[in-house]
Amino acid sequence: MERDRYAKHYEHILQNFPEKVCLKLDVLAEQFGLQNYVVAIALGKLVEHGFVERRRAGCYQLTKTGVKAKRTGALALVSSHASIRQIPADNFNQRFWSCMRMSGSFTAHEITMVVNWPIRHPEAAARRYLRHLVEAGYIVEMPKREKSVLGRCYGPKRYRLIKNTGLRAPFYREKLGVVHDPNTKEDVPCAKQA
Structure with a gap:
């Protein structure tokens, strides 16, 4: 089994x-x-593992368990192979998914700025994925x-993640018209919005 390449960062x-x-x-x-995505993972x-908690949207703090682990150096739970899931591929959708999992509500632009992935039209890719x-x-x-900053009637849409199934990013399977979730290994049908 491949060693978790992020273990040293934990x-x-x-x-x-x-x-x-x-x-x-x-x-x-x-x-x-x-990089932001490495810290996010x-x-x-x-x-x-209960070492860090999200106090409010986007703000992280050590828990009592985290403080104790820091002082005693008890990091076995984080770096052991038994507790490590397969690390996902590094791509735009994966970074986008990781950032969404840690955000409260967000716009496509906010997450795209954090993702910082070199593709030609990142906001269009973000809107398509969303x-x-x-x-x-x-x-x-x-x-x-x-609220619009340019004086338009409407500003950007805000979103909230409601189905957080795990570390790996779900992806769209165009031929089948479904979103495949590698965390649950299920295909979820896409219901077109009216």
Whole structure:
């Protein structure tokens, strides 16, 4: 079995995470000199094991268990092979999914800025991915849009993830017209929105 390539980041982040301070993802990425998506994956694992908690949208803090593990160096749960799931491929949709899992409500633009993936039209790709996830029931559109900064009638749509099935990003299977979820190994039909 391949060693988890993020294990060193779990340990590094936990050992150097300040106590009794709530920090945002971008601040942590800058503090540790890592890319946002790497910190997002590491935080997801630390949250899963109860070492870190999300105090409010996008803000992370050590739990009592995390403080104890930091002081004693008890990181066996995080870095053992038994508890590590298969790490997903690194692509636009995977980074987008990882960021959505840690966000409250969000716009396509907000997540696209965090993802920072070099594709030609990232916001169009984000909207297409969001449309498929809405049709499959993974996310919902919020009833109110953002206020427009350019004086238009409407601002961008806001979304919220409601079906968080795991670490790996669901993907659209065009020939079948379904979203395949690698976490549950199921195909979810896409119901076209009216």
